[in-house]
Amino acid sequence: MTNEDLANVIFPNVSSDTSIYEKKYPERNLKEGAIVTRFAPSPTGFVHMGSLRTAFVSQFVSKNSGGVFYLRIEDTDGKRSIENGIEGIIKDLNDFDITIDEGALSETKSIGNYGPYIQSERKSIYQAYAKKLIEEGLAYPCFCTEEEIDSIREKQEHKKTRIGYYGAWTKCRDLSNEERIERIKNGEKYIIRLKSPGNFERKVVLNDLVRGKIEMPENDLDVVLIKSDGLPLYHFAHVIDDHLMRTTHVLRGDEWISSYPIHTQLFKLLRFEEPKYGHLGVVMKVDETGARRKLSKRKDPEAAVSYYHEKGIPIDAVKLYLLTIANSNFESWLSSNPDKSYNEFKFDFKKMSESGSLFDVEKLLNISKNYISKLTAEEVYANLEKFTAIYDKDFNKLIKNYKDYTTNILNIERVQKKPRKDYASYSDIKNHIWYMYDELFKPDKEDYDFQNIKDFNEINKILNLYLNKYYDFNDDKDTWFNKIKDMCDELGYASNMKDYKENPSNYKGNITDITTVIRVSLTTKAMTPDLYEIMKLLGPEKVSERFLIFNVD
């Protein structure tokens, strides 16, 4: 019996003529140097920060080069797939503002001419290539049970040799086609394995985009190509898909490095041109015990993309952060090109870190703070509106009622060469500006944080004097400030800090004490942005109203 007979018994309804696929998915007609990348997650839960980094970098380099970035869903393992997994992935990508040129858009929809982009829908394609390999004697059915595989491994462990299904350890590799066909016809369960021609003593070389040359032994494992449910395993599916989808660059986590020998062998056996590979280091974190470990989906909330969305950290800030940890020269590029979009940055694989980098939330927040400080008040308002519409509906209503007022608040100390930087996220903003709204300004007396002056008689005296004699809403900033100084002199407080520092005993206090009284009575807080601006925005009615709260006593 021939290999063809065997192949026909195994895949009676599949043609091994793979040239139809080669024709259906022709080489892409892209300009020289265009890069085709993909993001290929399995639908097992939310998108992890590490995967997101890979997706973002993949998209970035393809965009950089005028290429294509597509999404492929790797759902060949039914056991691990979760319900609505695909939707979850697409939502995470959306939230993160990563758009695809091609690929799955939902469970049922997709765009692009190289689909289907969901692996479980590509069964017949994989089987066609598997059939071809069987015909060529490069693959065979294996009838080993789980117990048999276990016992092989135990023997190998005992003898301290290499573990795996290979060479002389195999049971089914050299069965006759007669026996194979008979056992299949008897209903025995089987899988399809590669009949690896590899030799462990020989080396293969991976020219990795980020790590350079890596030498490894050739693969001699008879790896599983097709499972008993007829679906392929990652290795096989990846090789076929990345070829048929005409991928030029495969970017993936470095946990895949060690299976490269399998992949390169498969590419060769299938006579496919191999894409370039870039293996990215894992994203780590330091846990409670001080140990470094991989950022974990289960344990670390910050591993989820949705975390940043909920926190109101601007997506662009996260991208900026991702770029700074992805390419070591990005940060200096950005500081010398502050007005350019990060999209203009030329990504360089050689500048990627080879080791796993620590995920540093502090640094992210710092980047976010700088990012927000560069936006216009209108932009901040729009983003804040979007954020609160989902996560703080009451505040959303409030800012919409006072849209111009809110924008003006957000504009305080923004239009200047060195803008204020106090919002690291949109969820932060309310904590900084709530007191500007009467609806939220309902303090108890204990909420006021007057620093040095504790005596309410003195506080009332200062406020009344200021209100009656010095405060004029129409004053410009200099006049406003000079008047406060005048009041300091009248009340025996130092209006000039230098004088005060030289002779503190000559004064009851200094100008800071006075401005603090005004500031705190208006906001309850000892630390706020520019007082003049705040008073200007509150307006004369609110100012006097808030001053007079203390007159009750």
Next chain:
RNA sequence: GGCCCAUUGGUGAAAUGGUUAACACAUAGCCCUCUCAAGGCUACAUUCAUGGGUUCAAAUCCCAUAUGGGUCACCA
């Protein structure tokens, strides 16, 4: 255990055989200042996991050791 990878300050890192080890975050101090947020200045690795070697010269090359990570599934 086999194979592969990594190891520069609290953190991310630069430097790819040449002389004082960039820069950023964090931390501390000072200055500026109506308080903050910033900003400016200064400090923070006698040393690049350890031990050998090559060299006039090593964080950079080689070897060994240690530590950490990955992988060795009908998971991806």
